Amino acid sequence: MKKIPGVIDARLNFGASKITIRGKSPSRAELNKLGAFDGIRVEEGETEGPAPWYRERQVVFTGSAFLLIVLALISGWTGMSAPVTVILYLAATVLGGWETAKKGLPGIWKFRFDMNALMTVAVSGALAIGYWEEAAVVAFLFGVSETLQAYTTAKARRSLKSLVEWAPRSATVRRGDRERHIPVEEVQIGDIMIVKPGEKLAMDGVVTAGRSAVNQAAITGESIPVAVEPDSEVYAGSINEEGALEVRVTKRAEDTTLARIITLVEDAQEQRAPSQAFVDRFAKVYTPAIMLLAAGMALVPPLLFGTPWISSVYEALALLIVACPCALVVSTPVAIVSAIGNAAHNGVLIKGGLHLENMGALKAIAFDKTGTLTRGEPEVTEIRLFREKRKEEALALAAALEARSEHPLARAIVRYAKELGVAVKEACEFEAKPGRGARAMVEGRPLWIGSPRLFEEMDAPMEAVRPVLKELQDQGKTAVLLGCPEQVLALFAVADAVRDTSRQAIAELERVGVDKTVMLTGDNEATARVIAQAVGMKEYRAELLPEDKVEAVKELRKADRRIGMVGDGINDAPAMAVATTGIAMGGAGTDTALETADIVLMADDLTKLPFTVRLSRAALRVIKQNITFSLLTKFAAVYLVFPGWLTLWLAIFADMGAALLVTLNSLRLIRIQP
Template identity: 40%
Template sequence: MEEYKVKGLTCANCTRELQEEINRLPSGETATLNYNSGKLRIANTVDMEKVTKILSSDGAYIETDQFEQDHQHEHTHHHSKVNWLTILSISTIFYFAAFFAENWLNEYVAIALFLAATVLSGYQTFIKGLKNLVKLKFNIETLMTIALIGALSIGEWKEGALVAILFGLNEYLEGLGMEKARRSVESLLKVAPKEATILENGEEHLVPIKSLKVNQIVLVRAGEKVPSDGVIIEGNSSVNESAITGESLPIEKSVNEPVFGGSINNEGLLKVKLTKAYNDSSLAKILHLVEEAQETKTPTELFINKFAKYYTPLIMVISAMVMIIPPLLFNGSWGDWFYQGLAVLIVGCPCALVLSSPIAIVSGITKNARNGILIKGGVFLEQLGKITTIAFDKTGTLTKGEPHVEELIAYDPAFLQIAASIEKSSSHPIAKAIINEARNIPLIELDEITAYSGTGIVAKGNGTTYYLGNEKQIQHLALPDNVQIDLQRLKDAGMTVVLLANESTVLGMMGIADKIREESAAIIKKLHGLGISKTVMLTGDHEKTAEKVAKKIGLSTYFAGLLPEEKVKKISELSQKGKVAMIGDGINDAPALATADLGIAMGKGTDSAIETSDIVLMQDHLGRLPSAIKTAKKVNSIIKINITLALGLKLIALLLTIPGLLTLWIAILSDMGATILVTLISLTVLYEKKTNDKLQA
């Protein structure tokens, strides 16, 4: 399959019709033309000259050097916005000049000016409509052509001209709105640098980023973008990762720390060893997902597109009935009802209805991508706005996944010093927590350290044997009542208990716990405020730990001691009561993420997170989640409002035929008004006031 960028697609309904024509070409049945992204995907065996001809029939063209040179004459006039706006402006001047001529000069001069305004602003529509009539293809251009011919044939010069001008303006505004949404995506895609400076044999070479390979060394100067994922091997600097994570604050980076492609080096010179070729980098995957997301259709869009196919023919039938039935059965005037029927034809334009969804969806996907939230398609954005239950993994999601000493009980002043000295060479997470707790205490040297699996460590120093670990490690001692009470209290609080004893007595104990994220409680509170009725924690941890975390951050409920397959079962049970989203790290929770109505992964650009889920939070926290849900709900509300407006204004226009009050200009204004309102309302998603979504508890 080949992929082309198509410019000049001004109408979602027209784009669908163009695709259908291309599908009828030999080998063209699999071709797709997407209005949201402006992309054509087509088999390389299809005759592209014929494709170009089909596109040019609606004023669209393929944006490549070759096609622009070969077919420049076909689209230069069509797609210069300045030219099109100029045409509409001149047509409007002619229209008002005709009013002056009608009152002060000559009726025929006025008619000539009305005709000039009609031809100037409507000739493209007229030509397309005539071609469609020959093919018996009934779309908006066909309807407008019939309406214009009918209006002029009965001497409605003024209204014919006004209809042509307003329809032209409507088409212009419709294309402008979608182009604005597309540009917001394109500006997002420009974060990728085009070239990189590689270092080979001590010499610098400027190369395209697509040629970069793993293990190459690249130089990134102050103000430049990191070309692909890698590790710093020389230099230190603050790096802006907003293109990846949506976080605006820079992060300090030094040797051996990872950097993402697309992040900006704020100061100094960095030497980066690439760990991924550009096409495999986090940035490339993000940009690919954002582009793909525009092209998926939601159930609402699919329904609207299907409805639009039948809407226009239905309107034509209604128009014919309006023209014929009143004069035949109720002695109405043929001229008056013919005019009413022409107006009904104009109401048959489905453009505002078809436009009610795509601009809002593209805007919502783009806004979330700017905030470091990747939504893999409009269908998932729509789902996010309907979620009623969110299930969370505990470790690394609601907690930091980093054990820390939550409570320390020392029966001997040297307790912490000895415990940290025993653990100083260990890389175990609990050992790191103990060492971190004793970071300001000088450590001592021990003669002999032996680790025992499942119990702990035995160490010797200064003629004394020390036992560090769980209860099994100190079975040689009878624990005093006060020690037993402290031990049970820490266990009841859901902590992992580490004890230190010598041969005769317990020196102290520590309660180790996974640190709850500072923002978790505030996030859960805000989610409840957004209409999420149930927040659930699913964890493999034991009951006491789960209870403590759930209570502290305000979750609705929790389920502890779950294996991966048991998490899947719980998700299935929750799904029977409403729409469920599952949030995890994208690795251990893959089955649950796949089972939920919506899988949301955290993971700052990890491959597994991007590949497993429907939505990816590129940060290492949940701070942006409420914003994403708020945007999704807003998009869903806007689509409902848009559909109501598009159909409501047309219904009002059709009802005006009953008392015979519908006019051509009211009909076109009903469609134009709907289009303008739908476009402007949809674009408000992009311009929503920015807030700091990383909440603090």
């Protein structure tokens, strides 16, 4: 494909059965002509779906080969002429080995000795020395093996395919005074989408009218419907369960959260895990070495020791079959596809085999506090005055400063002012102080708002403030000060409730084998201690600036080698980047989380974290079991070749059995649930 004029690049994603072409796209007929030799058919866009399994060419040929072998056996038992029996075996060999030979012959000509090449040589060799029965049975059994592997691999892929099929193909939109049912590709940003009860949402958007409960399981993995009302954000693929909704479209079809999830999962399945890279490197050396060893077994004993040619060639062919690395090659990819697909269905995005393996090997996990262990929606609980005479005046000044900030504490103060009906004043010359607070001009005077640390650094008078600070901090509340270098005007006490799932998640992480959990927060020591105790965490680090969190993660990584960092994907992006694995919370509403993190928990549900660790560790175990079993089977069978105990029949059974067992073992990962 890359040689076609106009094609800049072409990329094959095996896990998603998808080809992406950059540049001038060739016609479907051209692509199908290129894939004809290997029986590959390309469909553009939406496909009709696979043919029934019994109509697949591989199945038809393999079934026909079986019938011919049965007829050949009956022919031999009933004493029919030998040529008839031989012709039946030859026909069975051709039908059973046709697909294998089509893939194997080009490999032999190009000196690329893969599984199909080894099988082609073995069957051809058996025919050459007159072992018609063995050649037919080997071709048939390898055909059975290929059919079963294709079926089980397709089953592993099906979890991704069901995600793709979940997205609606059309939407009802109102344009002017008319409602039109149109393909999602024609829906534009700003269109008003009409969603009736029981319908799927076709696009991401914001509710403009109506109230309902929306099932977002396809996005977040949570089956409990979420209540939505005007100004609520909703996602494509969600199901509207109750009332009719009008939704203003905010993203094009290819940019919806569901579309991006599908793309990320497809790319994740394409990326090779370290163990898979090891298997590929091993197979590149192993297969040619087996070819040379088989050639030596066939040639050396007859030439040097006078051993009969027939027996030497037969043993060499048995070695070729049994040493075929089928099981080894499929040992890792099927496990990774199964695990990543299962995670996606449960609202966890794992962006590749590397991150899957890293997650399974984590011994320590660090957590941000606000929005991760706590709800991230702090509330103002009280206001203490030091210079201002009225709380409303202090609140108006504070809200003027915080209206420009996106920090959760800032939003809490602005929300509190609105709830009390306090008019927010105008601020200008706003300047953020990352990790400390902010400064601006309000009513012609410079004001600062932020942490006690900010005011300590400015040498503001703190004598009257410190006793109040200690009292609030002992209660687990965060203090936000308002004032200037000359004086502190007011103190706002803010509390953030711990998530209901935090304590359960920390306890489960300890049960699944995570040795250390650490909380990293910019909050004060006393508040950090209260929250850590509330969630059952033994270690915490307080009063950290963003750069301090990065250093803390680096330090923990040195001690524990592999560490995960859980944050909201925005403020904690630097710390997540230096961790072995960055884990973002609540990615359904955050583009940054989808982009920056290695693993994304689509819902704000920390209990998905222990599930992800369990799934990743199970995947690691399965991969190790598969590789170990594959290698032991091969070495044991190769050992049996030398005394002459291994027949072609036993060789193909050993090879096929090992490949099927590792595939079925990998499929167990689909059954792991939160």
